[in-house]
Amino acid sequence: MAKLLIVDDETDIREFARNFFKKRGIEVITASGGKVALELIASDNPDLVLLDVRMEELTGVDALRQLRQTNQVTKVIMVSGIEDEDTINEAKSLGVVGFIHKPLVLEELERIVLAELNK
């Protein structure tokens, strides 16, 4: 079964996304911040990470930068609320397979995630 890691500091978003993808036969693990996310990537080796840009403790971009120092393979999709060019460019330079802007269209989220997992 494909394994998806959802990283967001909002409980409602984690729970909603967990249910949403579980119904589609995907194994979901969640992290409430960048630090836990890095640990989970190392221990559980998910196929794909949905990483929120704006988080209180260790932002998505910082977490991604740390991840890429040792791990170039784990696929990451950034989820962002703000359309900040710099953030987008930095994330792209660090290697992400996609970018989703909040508020998002559910069908798009589903399509992008499933497409990556089926590659």
Added chain:
Amino acid sequence: MAAIKIDYKKELESASKGMILIHDPKLLIKLIVRSIVQKVQLEHAGMILYDHQKNSYVLAISRGQAGSRIPEGFVRFDKSNPLIRFFIEKEYKYLVANRNALLSEDINKLLWQESVISNGNGTKKLLHDVSEQMPRLNAVACVPAYHHHSLLAILLLGQKHDGGRFEQEELDFFSALASDVAMAIQNAQLFEDLKREADRNRNLFIQTTIALGSAIEAKDAYTHGHTERVTKYAMAIARQMESAAVYQFPPKFFENLYISGLLHDIGKIGVPESILTKKDKLTFEEYEIMKTHTTRGAEILAPLTGFEECIAGVKYHHEHYDGTGYPEKLKGDEIPMVAAIIAVADAFDAMTTDRSYRKGLSKDVAIAEVEKFTGKQFNPKPAQALIELFKKGEL
């Protein structure tokens, strides 16, 4: 299991009253959605709202059991979304006309309706897509809210705890509630747009003011930096008065004082340069012309509504506490506080800077002068505040 009977008319009335009292539409909708969940005993209720900045619909509020909630502001629906299309495209309106709502249990019936079958695959496909959408949003009923025929909101209703069906009476109630909410949102949005516009104009005006202020300075090089310093002193005096609790300032006073300080000499634009920069003592006639800068300033600013306090500061900053000043020989508390403060700040700066006709005084000599004329030329409250600032070494 019988649900507790609800007096819908009464509920609607109290909700409408709430809408008048609460200006923040988000808060209002939160309250309404929460009370629906509690009173009708639903697993989940939510509201999709039109966001005119994003030109799409956003799930703004979601209330109910953990796991059934949809994170607020997380999900967007474009106008191509089946649920949105179903409610905005005219050709489907008749399908919900007698219900005021779309129920998932009705969709199967609708699919077999003669008109839907004869309409071909388009309608069928849309109904199909809608029936897939609704469970994703944890909704078994969707109630649209329109304002002038445009879709402003969709109220999402989840399962009832007891598994019961929605009565038509309930759906009518939700429909009325949803349109009231839509109206309230529309009003609040208009109000916010107006407020934003007003704020923008005000900021624009303050910037223009600063530009105008420097125009005066350009005309009279000897007073270079005068406007800025007077404004700085005036603000410091007012803050000192406030911290010493000698005066209770009305709201917006500090902003008005700031603008007024920057503009207090604006009327000098109408005074000939030969008088403004004259090295010798002014003749009686010249002095009379110089004095008109107060009323000229007020006339320049007169068309601006909402700036009355600033204008008073410009017009009366040469009035004396004992009634010997100009232009109107106002006395004591007849002189607005904004003007009384600027008067002290203005005099202090005039004394301590070099002028075309004399060298500036030292600060302690100038303070002694202010002290001497307290209660005569100067209102004692701002004068005392200036003296205290000097003693604290803050001038």
